Amino acid sequence: MKFLNYSFLIFTSYALLTSCGNVGYKFKLNSSKKVTLGQKTTVSLEQLSGEKPDSIQLYVNGKKLENNNNTAEINTNEIGVGKHLVTALAFIPGKVKKVNTSIEILANKTPEVYNYKVVNTYPHDNNAYTQGLEFYNGYLYETTGRRGQSSLRKVDIKTGKVLQQENLKDTYFGEGMTIFNNQIIWLTWQARKGFVYDLETFKQLKEFSYNNSNEGWGLTHSDNELIKSDGTNKIWFLDPITQAEKRSIQAYTNKYTVDNLNELEFINGLIYANKWQQNSIVMINPKTGVVEGVADLNGLRDIVSKDQKLDPSDDVLNGIAYDAVNNRLFVTGKHWGKLFEIELTKK
Numbered sequence: 001m002k003f004l005n006y007s008f009l010i011f012t013s014y015a016l017l018t019s020c021g022n023v024g025y026k027f028k029l030n031s032s033k034k035v036t037l038g039q040k041t042t043v044s045l046e047q048l049s050g051e052k053p054d055s056i057q058l059y060v061n062g063k064k065l066e067n068n069n070n071t072a073e074i075n076t077n078e079i080g081v082g083k084h085l086v087t088a089l090a091f092i093p094g095k096v097k098k099v100n101t102s103i104e105i106l107a108n109k110t111p112e113v114y115n116y117k118v119v120n121t122y123p124h125d126n127n128a129y130t131q132g133l134e135f136y137n138g139y140l141y142e143t144t145g146r147r148g149q150s151s152l153r154k155v156d157i158k159t160g161k162v163l164q165q166e167n168l169k170d171t172y173f174g175e176g177m178t179i180f181n182n183q184i185i186w187l188t189w190q191a192r193k194g195f196v197y198d199l200e201t202f203k204q205l206k207e208f209s210y211n212n213s214n215e216g217w218g219l220t221h222s223d224n225e226l227i228k229s230d231g232t233n234k235i236w237f238l239d240p241i242t243q244a245e246k247r248s249i250q251a252y253t254n255k256y257t258v259d260n261l262n263e264l265e266f267i268n269g270l271i272y273a274n275k276w277q278q279n280s281i282v283m284i285n286p287k288t289g290v291v292e293g294v295a296d297l298n299g300l301r302d303i304v305s306k307d308q309k310l311d312p313s314d315d316v317l318n319g320i321a322y323d324a325v326n327n328r329l330f331v332t333g334k335h336w337g338k339l340f341e342i343e344l345t346k347k
Helices: 296-303
Strands: 010-018 024-032 034-036 041-048 055-060 071-075 082-091 095-106 112-123 130-138 141-142 150-154 162-167 173-179 185-187 192-197 204-209 218-219 226-230 234-238 245-250 262-267 270-275 280-283 289-294 316-323 326-333 338-346
Touching: 024 082, 024 095, 024 289, 034 185, 034 204, 041 055, 041 082, 041 095, 055 071, 112 296, 130 262, 130 326, 141 173, 150 262, 173 226, 185 218, 226 262, 234 262, 270 316, 280 316, 296 326, 296 338
Parallel strands: 034 095, 112 289, 130 173, 130 316, 173 218, 218 262
Antiparallel strands: 010 024, 024 041, 041 071, 055 082, 082 095, 112 338, 130 141, 141 150, 150 162, 173 185, 185 192, 192 204, 218 226, 226 234, 234 245, 262 270, 270 280, 280 289, 316 326, 326 338
């Protein structure tokens, strides 16, 4: 596979720095505009006018780079795909001046494309505006959304019957959920707040706030972290005990960013994500943000729409659950009357 070498695409950011003696300081921050993951690229601060600063420091995403003659090398493998902030600090007597720019890192491979096969079909409550879905100890756990309709549910997978339910206060719009350490962690949409429940009783144990992201969309977990989407191309990694957002990655292919990430599931080392309003699943590398696979599931919505009328703008695929013991993958959608067990295979 051939990839474009973007190293020749150079862009600059200028800053006019003025000292107390009205001496003009003009700098040009040079960096590659776009590069491919795996490449190394350089950034440099070029001084165009003014007296020489005492020192120069260069950073990417707030991390200091080793500086040699106002030039630093960035190893793209260490920061992953996405747009990254590059900053130069010029230390002038009595003040520090800052110049910002950014670089965009694209994936170094195209995503694999997957077909699907329906293995089983089960009933699903078509009144459920599905936001979160998880398989745990033989049952489905589901959260639904919309203010005044948001609920946490335990569901019999074969019958679709709701066995246990806890409703959210009408002021909140429920979003995704996951089960970790015998607790259910449930997000809300725009309130920047989440809740923790006891798995057995559905009793609320605590609440928490989002540190950095503005919204809550999807939620899943690895062995040691919670993994959260916020409706953008970002995926956040949270402390499973405090629920504090620690870091994030950006989802990218070799051509563009992938945003509107919604419901999540962590499967065999990859993050599976619904893309809002596109009836598809993207598979994301949790270390780099590279979209390694994509599955078009529009055909499932077509099956559902034969039996019921769906809102084309709203009643879309949303909900991924995985039975790791039996290697079963389940998906459904908002107001869908069916839950599908599917098998994904590469084209």
